Amino acid sequence: MKRILAVVMMSVLVAGAGAAAESPKLLSKKELKTLLATASTPEDHNRLAEHYRLKAEKLEAEANDHIEMAKVYRTRGGAAGTKWPLSTYTTKHCEDLAQDLQKAAKRARSLSAVHSEMAKK
Secondary structure, three states: OHHHHHHHHHHHHHHHHHHHHHOOOOOOHHHHHHHHHHOOOHHHHHHHHHHHHHHHHHHHHHHHHHHHHHHHHHHOOHHHHHOOOOHHHHHHHHHHHHHHHHHHHHHHHHHHHHHHHHHHO
């Protein structure tokens, strides 16, 4: 019984490692530059579309983090302003940064859509 359990556990670990190895990841700057210069096949454009989709997700997550930080700084204003004298500045900083990150995510999603269309041609 222990041997069967050990075999099952090893199978699960190996399968999990294989799935993790296949999960999509962002291209490095060098890979992106090269692929942008040479993309000619549907696979190339699908890979670029995936890169930009992942980039958009990352940017959106970062924007959400800054939205949450802005909420914290906003609640620290008022009476707590003596302890957090820069809370107004930091709130604005986080809000502006979140807005910029959301715009960048939107542009990345647009690039993803463009490359998805190019892959179909």
